Amino acid sequence: MSKKKAQSMTVASVLTLAMITGCSSNNDTSSSPSAASTSTAAATKQPTATLKLAVLETYPGVTLDNKTTHYIEEKTNTKLDITVIPSGDLENKLQVMLASGDKPDIIQLSTDTLEMKLTKSNVLLPLNTYFDKAPNLKKFGDGGLWDIMKHNDNNVYTIPIRGSAIDNIPIYRKDWLDKVGLKVPTTLDEYYAVADAFTNKDPDGNGKKDTYALSAYTAGGNVDLSSMDMVFSAFGTLPGNWILQDGKLVPGAVAPGALDALKFLNKMYKEKMIDPEFITDNAARFKDKVIKGTVGAPVYRYFLMDTSNINNYYTPLKQNNPNAEFVEGGILKGPKQNGIGYRMLTQRGWLKTAITKDSKNIDAAIRVLDFLASDEGNMYENYGEKGKDYTLDNNIVKQLIKDEEIKAAGIGQLKLAFNFMYNHTSQRFQELYKFAHTIGYRNPADGLVIDDNSKATELGQFTSQQFTKMILNEGPIDDLFKDFVTEFYKRGGTDYTKAMNDAYLAKTKK
Incomplete structure (x- = not known):
């Protein structure tokens, strides 16, 4: 695994697990075999594929040569060559990279305008055409999400980073x-x-x-x-x-x-x-x-x-x-x-992940996103390794390591097919979370x-x-x-x- 950083004069905001919220099934699925294990088993039969990624820099100054990246590589039989780009430069740098002859396999973008531009330029892969090979990714859109993400040609080109749909409700002292x-x-x-x-x-x-x-x-x-x-x-x-x-x-x-x-x-x-x-x-x-x-x-x-x-x-x-x-x-x-x-916040997400249509390793790229969309992959990306990074107490996640150790381990660093979880919050918060989503206005x-x-x-x-x-x-x-x-x-x-x-x-x- 290698890591490069796009040069920028912009200071990016630190996006930590504690600062960005999201939705959750509120179940511990860290040991779930199901589709993730099936996908992993299939991956091991293939030659190791090297994937180039151009993604948002979530932890400025923190290397991606860490245990979470290695865990993803091991589970998907890939090597990840990652270029991280500060938030202020994400889309400009990305367009420069795409205009070059060395396109990344997996990219991230933040605006619908760029998504539309890239789809019209035939740059992005229609992800839905691979859902049969990616059961976790297909399931990721349960509840109508893929309908929200569809373009007029009925194709889905990006995966939104999933988070809470509503953070603000009337509160009274x-x-x-x-x-x-x-x-x-x-x-x-x-x-x-x-x-x-x-x-x-x-x-x-x-x-x-x-x-x-x-x-x-x-x-x-x-x-x-x-x-x-x-x-x-x-x-x-x-x-x-x-x-x-x-x-x-x-x-x-x-x-x-x-x-x-x-x-x-x-x-x-x-x-x-x-x-x-x-x-x-x-x-x-x-x-x-x-x-x-x-x-x-x-x-x-x-x-x-x-x-x-x-x-x-x-x-x-x-x-x-x-x-x-x-x-x-x-x-x-x-x-x-x-x-x-x-x-309510848009279901299209504040950040989106896509695969470039000209990628020579589409199957491997799909494998990575499918694993990260699985219960196992998402739990690891949210909380790390059970027993070392966190434990469970009455089904509530208890963090065993400090915030800086979370960053160093790369937990939450690669938000590619990511569903923010609230398993670490109080029962009261989880009740409020459910209530808030009943009083939201769906635009x-x-x-x-x-x-x-x-x-x-x-x-x-x-x-x-x-x-x-x-x-x-x-x-x-x-x-x-x-x-x-x-x-x-x-x-x-x-x-x-x-x-x-x-x-x-x-x-x-x-």
Whole structure:
């Protein structure tokens, strides 16, 4: 096994097991023989194949010459020649490599735009044509995932890195609710009463008026308003998602209900129920305010209720105030309708793996991905070797090695056909995980791929800027919203909406 690193001026983010979450069967399958063992047995009958990989660098500065890589090589009868690329340079470097005469066998990409470009250029292998040889890979898409990944030609070209579909739900400071004598709200009117009490009835008992129901934070120069989604949902929309109306997709930002949601938030802001620093705080500051008791009723991480302290939310909360306690909430009923739920991450994934069509070792590449998609391979990639790296206590994974040792062993380093697992979390977290997925809003446009998706980012930024302006506005916002809708469509919203609807109709007709 050899490892090379693409040169870059970009400092990549460290993506560790403790920082990225995902879905799980919550079963120990580390010793499962089944398809993985069958695949391994078949592999040993073949000559060792050398595969070239160009993949995301997950552990900067950490060698891939480690026991996990060797374990994969042994199980699949391969030698892996791996080039890792920092996240900021992934797609640019990848396109340079593909343009050369020395194409990798297995690649990773992060955007639908590049995926579409590569499929149209006939660079990627249709993976579904090999599912009969790869039972684990085929099973990986159970539950409709492969339908989401299909292109208009009915082929699947990439494998998404699977993770949690929803991390943020309404959460409420239970100790504050108890103090002000209120219950978890189920309607928008009840939420307003909670927000008012959290702002005006000194729920933390410090004698100061320094608490709020809501806040938000800036990301990429724009305000991320997703922490306020319980309000948008109650009015039947979610900015940044698509709403299906009369068989057509409508952008959530301009859908009916968006104006009423903004009026409600504008009223909350005027009544000082929203932290005024939401326009300047970053994500870290927002998290700190939730943990330290400034904000008590946002849509945010249910990790705050996990005693196993995934992603380090619960322990800081308790260290700051041992009596602090959050409780989950559901979908709020609005004045005219039931809410629609909370935004879910795309099932197409934040990172995708593909095999190049011109690979001379397609069978070996399929073998590697099929093994990693198996119960055995996925358990090893998540937790390592049972008995040495982890053990089980009442079916809960207990880590036996430290975080740095996890990295050195390469556990979680090669996320090729990967399903994040939560076997190491508390029973409470696993219950919350299941609950969260029952109140998520499934975007009807999820899985649609169009030639040019660049307008999505531009329109999203424009929406954030204008929505923030309307929440802060001192006067009526009806005319502001009307002007926003007009400008939204002028800035490319018309063509973008048409492209998405064309793609939706093409996919739903099949």
